[in-house]
Amino acid sequence: xxxxxxLADDHRMFREALRGPLSAEPDMEVIAEAGTGxxxxxxxxxxxxxxxxxxxxxPDVSGIEIAREVTKRYPLVRILALSGHADRIYVEEMxxxxxRGYVLKAAGGGELIAGIRAVASGRGFLCSEVTxxxxxxxxxxxxxxxxxxxxxxxxxxREVLRLLAQGKRSAEIAAMLGISSSTADVHRRxxxxxxxxxxxxxxxxxxxxxxxxxx
Amino acid sequence: xxxxxxLADDHRMFREALRGPLSAEPDMEVIAEAGTGxxxxxxxxxxxxxxxxxxxxxPDVSGIEIAREVTKRYPLVRILALSGHADRIYVEEMxxxxxRGYVLKAAGGGELIAGIRAVASGRGFLCSEVTxxxxxxxxxxxxxxxxxxxxxxxxxxREVLRLLAQGKRSAEIAAMLGISSSTADVHRRxxxxxxxxxxxxxxxxxxxxxxxxxx
DNA sequence: CGTGAATTACCCGTTTCCGGGTACTTCCGT
DNA sequence: ACGGAAGTACCCGGAAACGGGTAATTCACG
Numbered sequence: 001x002x003x004x005x006x007l008a009d010d011h012r013m014f015r016e017a018l019r020g021p022l023s024a025e026p027d028m029e030v031i032a033e034a035g036t037g038x039x040x041x042x043x044x045x046x047x048x049x050x051x052x053x054x055x056x057x058x059p060d061v062s063g064i065e066i067a068r069e070v071t072k073r074y075p076l077v078r079i080l081a082l083s084g085h086a087d088r089i090y091v092e093e094m095x096x097x098x099x100r101g102y103v104l105k106a107a108g109g110g111e112l113i114a115g116i117r118a119v120a121s122g123r124g125f126l127c128s129e130v131t132x133x134x135x136x137x138x139x140x141x142x143x144x145x146x147x148x149x150x151x152x153x154x155x156x157x158r159e160v161l162r163l164l165a166q167g168k169r170s171a172e173i174a175a176m177l178g179i180s181s182s183t184a185d186v187h188r189r190x191x192x193x194x195x196x197x198x199x200x201x202x203x204x205x206x207x208x209x210x211x212x213x214x215x
Numbered sequence: 216x217x218x219x220x221x222l223a224d225d226h227r228m229f230r231e232a233l234r235g236p237l238s239a240e241p242d243m244e245v246i247a248e249a250g251t252g253x254x255x256x257x258x259x260x261x262x263x264x265x266x267x268x269x270x271x272x273x274p275d276v277s278g279i280e281i282a283r284e285v286t287k288r289y290p291l292v293r294i295l296a297l298s299g300h301a302d303r304i305y306v307e308e309m310x311x312x313x314x315r316g317y318v319l320k321a322a323g324g325g326e327l328i329a330g331i332r333a334v335a336s337g338r339g340f341l342c343s344e345v346t347x348x349x350x351x352x353x354x355x356x357x358x359x360x361x362x363x364x365x366x367x368x369x370x371x372x373r374e375v376l377r378l379l380a381q382g383k384r385s386a387e388i389a390a391m392l393g394i395s396s397s398t399a400d401v402h403r404r405x406x407x408x409x410x411x412x413x414x415x416x417x418x419x420x421x422x423x424x425x426x427x428x429x430x
Numbered sequence: 431c432g433t434g435a436a437t438t439a440c441c442c443g444t445t446t447c448c449g450g451g452t453a454c455t456t457c458c459g460t
Numbered sequence: 461a462c463g464g465a466a467g468t469a470c471c472c473g474g475a476a477a478c479g480g481g482t483a484a485t486t487c488a489c490g
Contacts, residue, residue: 011299011320013327017232035321084226105226106250112228154466167416169446182469189449190466200447201382204419208430215423215430369436384476397439404479405436415477431490438485445478452471460462 003120006032006049008040008066009082010059021109028116037061044070048077051120053112054099056083056090062211064090064097071098078119082112091130093149101125150210152194158212160187164200165207218335221247221264223255223281224297225274236324243331252276259285263292266335268327269314271298271305277426279305279312286313293334297327306345307364316340365425367409373427375402379415380422 005028007015012035019030031049034040037058044052052070056063067079079099083090084106091102100119103112107127118125153161156177163173170188174181188203197203208215220243222230227250234245246264249255252273259267267285271278282294294314298305299321306317315334318327322342333340368376371392378388385403389396403418412418423430 011229012323013318013320014226014229014232016324017229017236020235021232103228105228108227109231156467165416165420167412167414167420169414171446179467180469182471183467185447186468186470188447192448197382199382199384200415201380201419204416205380205382205423205428205430208420208423213420215420371437386476394437395439397441398437400477401439402437403477407478433489434487435489436485436487439483441482442480443478444480445476447476448474450472450474453469455466455468457466458464460464 001027003028003051003116004031004049005029005116006034006040006043006052008034008052008058008063009055010035010057011055022113022116025113028113035059037066040066041069044074044077048074050076050078051116052077052079053082053116054079056081056094057211064093067094067097067099078122080115080119080125091126102130103127104129148195150212153191157187157191157194160184161191161203161207162212164188164191165204165213216242218243218266218331219246219264220244220331221249221255221258221267223249223267223273223278224270225250225272226270237328237331240328243328250274252281255281256284259289259292263289265291265293266331267292267294268297268331269294271296271309272426279309279426282309282312282314293337295330295334295340306341311364317345318342319344362412362421363410365427368406372402372406372409375399376406376418376422377427379403379406380419380428 005022007018007030009015015033015035019033022028022030032043032047034043035058037060040052040054040058054063054066054070058066063081067081070077070079080101080103081091081094081099082103082105084104094102101115101124103115103125104127107129111127115125115127150158159177160173163176168176170181170184174184177184191203192198195203195206197206207213220237222233222245224230230248230250234248237243237245247258247262249258250273252275255267255269255273269278269281269285273281278296282296285292285294294309295316295318296306296309296314297318297320299319309317316330316339318330318340319342322344326342330340330342365373374392375388378391383391385396385399389399392399406418407413410418410421412421422428
């Protein structure tokens with residue numbers, strides 16, 4: 001039985017290069033590609049693969065959001081997340097959002113193929129490095145790994161965080177959002193408390209990391 | 216005549232996938248690979264390719280720095296930069312550091328192969344999107360594009376910037392570098408003046424963008 | 431050798447961020 | 461209906477950043 005694949009990654013060179021080895025597998029066929037979240041949506045509206053290889057960092061919308069939508073709208077499509085970075089927050093969030101597996105680009109093609117087969121047959125799959133990363137979960141006290149997901153913040157808090165990371169001062173943020181500067185300060189405090197962060201640089205890095213703004 | 220290639224990119228999956236199409240070209244041969252700057256150095260010490268395909272974002276050291284070293288130490292090795300991002304600052308800096316060409320990963324394999332051939336034969340090469348990016352050079356007034364390269368900062372200034380972006384306060388930076396907090400403040404002011412930036416968030420984004428720290 | 435930049439260090443007053451607290455309203459889930 | 465969280469807004473004093481200025485030393489380059 002043939003596994004129909006779809007590749008979603010903004011690096012066209014990568015997609016093209018990957019098509020060869022995957023198509024060479026006797027049980028695999030690449031039926032579609034997409035370079036942006038919008039393209040993923042539009043392709044899926046017409047045809048659904050068995051397995052969606054989804055890069056977590058699409059240029060227009062995060063892989064997490066796409067994974068949520070796809071899982072909800074096309075529950076038969078199995079998502080295998082692809083990432084350039086070993087980062088626990090992303091792994092957890094992607095799995096929570098419906099991905100069945102997670103493979104690092106630092107892994108070899110062999111692990112990718114094994115992952116595709118695993119999720120196609122209904123199992124989960126984590127590449128070996130991600131498995132190792134998730135292992136010390138109970139004892140790892142590293143602040144970085146423990147940074148909460150963006151979802152702990154409310155809508156307003158996310159807005160304020162984005163503007164802070166863009167370099168706006170409290171007074172500017174207040175003016176932009178039509179609130180007082182006291183309120184902007186309160187949001188800043190709440191954001192820091194919830195994320196366990198301290199300085200504006202910490203907040204900025206977090207915001208970039210979560211895709212709220214770009215560097 | 217065969218062009219001997221070396222691939223330097225931290226994504227093993229990408230390197231593996233790219234090897235196939237490149238080796239299939241009758242005039243090309245992939246002789247080496249590297250996933251880190253350290254590996255690039257150690258491989259080059261033993262053997263030099265004709266063309267080095269160099270990803271600008273290696274995990275341990277920036278492609279800019281590697282390009283500088285390679286250009287100085289192995290002037291016969293021609294560097295073709297590979298990047299996931301169309302960003303003028305990087306393009307200019309890589310070209311200044313000795314790269315003969317620049318190709319985006321968003322480009323197709325065809326442009327990569329054309330680029331390899333061009334630099335192997337002594338010409339320069341920019342993929343079409345990068346060419347377009349460099350075009351409006353004279354009229355583009357966007358602050359973002361005008362942000363100066365990291366090289367405008369002195370050694371100390373770069374150290375201070377890195378620590379600022381990591382969330383350290385002036386007093387902490389002073390203690391860490393063995394200087395007074397006044398001096399740390401002066402460096403901060405000079406950095407802002409030179410880069411034309413204002414807030415700590417601005418500095419943090421810049422530092423991340425320049426590869427001085429991660430998000 | 432002279433000059434400019436980098437590095438070091440301080441003065442000052444102002445603004446912003448920060449962290450402690452207070453309180454009210456609205457919305458949503460149980 | 462009730463409770464908790466989000467959103468709004470303020471009080472306070474202190475810390476840190478900010479931006480104006482001063483100055484000295486060292487180093488690299490023409």
